[in-house]
Amino acid sequence: MFSLSNILNFQAALGVLANIFLLFSYTFIILGHRPKPTDMISCQLTFIHIVLLITGTDIWLTDISESLNFENDFKCKTTFYISRVMRALSMCITCLLSVFQAVTISPSTSMLNKFKYKLKKYMIYAFxxxxxFNLLFISNRIFYVGAFTNMSETNQMKITKSCSLFSMNYIIKGFILTVTTSRDVFLIGIMLTTSAYMVIILFRHQRQCQHLHSLSHPRESPEKRATQTILLLVVFFVIMYWVDFIISSIAVLLWMYDSAILSVQKFVMNVYPTITPLIQISSDNRIINMLKNMQSVCHQIFKEG
Structure with missing residues (x-):
């Protein structure tokens, strides 16, 4: 019988393995072929998800911290900081991926077309x-998290099995909440706007192909496939974000996290970084062809042996 901890560890292990494979695939593509402008963004998103999944798994972190003799307070501050930074980066890089894909497929008559040939330059500045921004903004929160103590529960809220979030000044709490909410609303708004823009472009392209070739199902181009993949990732991210937001809001209002809420929230948080590499692997013909070539080589070696 699977317990919640076993399910979470299986989910994290699957996500880490899939992301590691995708990271190696993108590295090979970038070094050996002509990469797409969005490949570097996808590569960075994959690395972020690997770190996010590792820092979100208590058993792996406990083993590492015990082997390095880390104190609980240091472990809590470090893992909380890294986890929050990676979560914020996951949202920002997903938004960046959506924006750059919208620019990539924009028609020559669009205002975005003038940025198409400067994507690499803008990408570096965006990174x-x-x-x-995220490393500096989230750094202040490490002062309000630490190892669970015997203090009154009104002064701390348990956020993991051994870590707590301590109460903070109302002004500081209001500032952090305002900036965080503004950032999230702004990024999700951009994601939804660029997604709507890409849907319109795909719809127009579909109609043009049907008119020119008189085909009910014209062959998909690599750009169309990549755009559909990013649209799926954006929709999936937004759904998971709001589910996590609702769970977090309920916990903060009650100023309480029990083990069930923690497990459910951790599962929801890890769904996006786990599913993302699987979607990207299954929709990228370059990776599929690479897998087929590897299979052919292995089959040939096995046959000769």
Whole structure:
């Protein structure tokens, strides 16, 4: 019989393995072929998800911290900080991926077309800003998290088995909540806007193909397949975000996290980084062809042996 902890560990292990495979695949594509502008973004998103899944697994972190003799307070602050930074980066990079794909498929008559040939330059600036902002903004929260103590429960809220979030000044709490909410609403708004824009472009392209070729089901181009994949990722992210937001809001209002809420929230948080590599692997013909070539080589070696 599977317990919640076993399900969470299986989910994390599946996500880490899938993301590691995808990371190696993108690295091979970037080094050996002509990469797409969005490949570097997808590669970075994959790395972020690997770290996010590892920091969200209590058993792996407990083993690592015990082997390195880390104190509980240091472990709590470190894992909380890394986890929050990776979650924020996952949202920002997913948004960036959506924006860059919208620019990539924009028609020559669009205003976005002038940015199409400068994507690499803008990408570097975007990476620097996203990482710097999130690393600095979330750094203040490590002062309000630490190992669980025997203090009154009104002064701390248990967020994991051994870590607690301590109460903070109302002004600081209001500032953090305002900036975080504004950032999330802004990014999700951009994701939904670019997604709607891409849907319109795909719909127009579909009608043009049907008119020119008189086909009810024209062959999908790589750009169309990539766009559909990113649309699916964005929709999936937004759904998981709001589910996590509702769970977190209920916990904060009650100022209480029990083991069931923690497990459900952790499962919801890990769904997106676990499913993302599976969607990208199954929808990228370059990776599929690479797998087929590997299978052919292995079959040939086995046959000769």
């Amino acid at each position: 620097l800003f996203i990482w710097s």
